[in-house]
Amino acid sequence: MMIAAHDQLAVYLGIAAFLLAAGIYGLIRRRTFIGMLIAGELIFSAAALNVMALNRFTSPDPSVGQIFVLFIMGLAAAEVAIGLSIIIAVYRNYRSIHSKEVSELEG
Amino acid sequence: MIPGASFIISAIFVAIVALTVVGALLAVMSTRIIRSVTGLALCCVGLAGLYYFLGSPFLALMEILIYVGAVCVTIVFGVMLSEPDEPDPREFKGRELAWGAVAIAVCAALFWAITRFAHAGGWVKLPAQQADGSVRALGVSLLTTYSLPFELISLVLLVAILGALVIARGGRDKS
Numbered sequence: 001m002m003i004a005a006h007d008q009l010a011v012y013l014g015i016a017a018f019l020l021a022a023g024i025y026g027l028i029r030r031r032t033f034i035g036m037l038i039a040g041e042l043i044f045s046a047a048a049l050n051v052m053a054l055n056r057f058t059s060p061d062p063s064v065g066q067i068f069v070l071f072i073m074g075l076a077a078a079e080v081a082i083g084l085s086i087i088i089a090v091y092r093n094y095r096s097i098h099s100k101e102v103s104e105l106e107g
Numbered sequence: 108m109i110p111g112a113s114f115i116i117s118a119i120f121v122a123i124v125a126l127t128v129v130g131a132l133l134a135v136m137s138t139r140i141i142r143s144v145t146g147l148a149l150c151c152v153g154l155a156g157l158y159y160f161l162g163s164p165f166l167a168l169m170e171i172l173i174y175v176g177a178v179c180v181t182i183v184f185g186v187m188l189s190e191p192d193e194p195d196p197r198e199f200k201g202r203e204l205a206w207g208a209v210a211i212a213v214c215a216a217l218f219w220a221i222t223r224f225a226h227a228g229g230w231v232k233l234p235a236q237q238a239d240g241s242v243r244a245l246g247v248s249l250l251t252t253y254s255l256p257f258e259l260i261s262l263v264l265l266v267a268i269l270g271a272l273v274i275a276r277g278g279r280d281k282s
Contacts, residue, residue, distance in 0.1 A: 004113060006120040006160045010225070015124060015157065019131055019150075021214075026135030032192075034185055038134055038147050041178065045154055056161045062240030063248050066163050067256075073173050074260045078267035080178050084185040085275035091189040 012053035019046035033087045033097045037080065044076040120160060127153030140186055148179045165242050 005011050019042050026039030048069045055065020091097050130153055133146025151174035155167040249257050 004117055004120075006116065011124075012157065012161070013225075015127060018128060022131040022135050029135065032140065034140055034182060034189070035143060038140075038143050038182065041147060041174070042131055042134060042150065045150065045174075049154060049157060052158060052161050052163065052166065056163075062162065063244050066166050066240065066245055067249060067253050069158075069166055070169060071256060071260055073169060074264060077173055077177060078264055080181055081267050081271040082274070084181055085271035087185055088188055088275050089277065097189050 009053055009057040012049060016046045016049040016053065019043070019049065031098050031100065033083075033090070033099060033102075036099070037083050037087070040083075041076060041080070044072060044079075048072045119156075123153050123156035123160070125153075126150075127157065138192070140192055141183070144179055144182050144186065147182070148175050151175050151179070162240065165245060 023039045023042035023046060026042065027036055030036045030039060051072070052065050052069050055062060055068070059065060087097055090102055094102050096102065127150050130146045130148070130150030134143050134150055135146075137143050137146065151170055154174075155170040158164075158166040158170055
C-alpha cells in the first residue's frame with residue numbers, strides 16, 4: 001500500500017525549503033522595507049513548519065514542537081511590531097521607505 | 108471509514124499545499140505591496156492547514172489568529188501610513204542574465220546534493236509516543252515544564268510593545 005503524501009516527512013520539509021527560498025529571494029529583491037518585512041515573515045514560517053514537521057514525525061513527545069512553534073510565533077509578532085514602528089519613524093524623517101534612499105546614519 | 112475518504116483527504120492536502128505555494132509566490136513577486144500582504148495572508152492560511160495535517164489544531168488556530176488576524180492587519184496599517192510601492196523593475200542586460208543563470212545552476216546543484224544527502228541517511232523512525240499532544244497536555248506543560256520560557260515570552264512581548272510605542276512616537280511634532 002502506498003503511503004499518502006500527507007504522512008511523509010519529506011513533503012513537509014520540501015514545502016519548508018520552498019518557503020525559505022521564497023523568503024530569501026524576496027529579501028534580496030525587495031526595494032522597500034515593508035516588502036523585506038513580509039519576506040522575513042516567510043522565513044519565520046519556514047522555520048516553524050520545519051520544527052513542527054520534525055516534531056510530528058521523529059519526536060516522542062508531540063507537545064514540545066507545538067510549544068516551540070508558539071514561541072516562534074510570539075517572537076515573529078514582536079519583530080513585526082518593532083519593525084513597523086521603525087518603518088513609520090523612518091518614513092516620518094525621510095518621506096520614503098525605499099532602501100536605496102535611506103542610506104545615511106547620524107549620531 | 109467512508110469510501111473515497113483517502114482521495115478526499117489527498118485532494119484537500121494538495122489544495123492546501125497549492126495555497127501555501129501560491130501565497131508565498133504572490134508575497135515575493137507582486138509589485139504592489141498590498142497584494143504582497145494578501146499573498147502572505149493566503150500563505151498563512153495554507154500553513155494553518157498544514158499544521159492541522161501535522162496533528163495540531165491548536166497551532167492552526169493560533170496561526171490564523173496571530174498571522175492573518177494580527178500581523179497582516181498591522182502590516183496593512185503600515186502600508187496605509189507610508190507609500191511602499193516598489194519602483195518599476197529595470198530591464199535586464201545580457202551580463203546580468205548570465206550571472207542569474209550561474210546562480211540558478213549553483214542552487215540546483217546544492218538542492219540536488221542536499222536531497223541525495225537526506226535520502227542516504229534516512230530519518231529515525233518514530234518511537235512509541237508517550238504523550239498525546241492535546242491542548243490539555245500543552246496547557247499542563249506550558250504551566251509546569253515550560254513556565255519560565257512562557258513568562259520570558261510575555262516579557263519580550265511587553266518590551267516590544269513599549270519599544271514600538273516609543274520609537275513610533277518620537278519625532279512627531281505637536282501640530
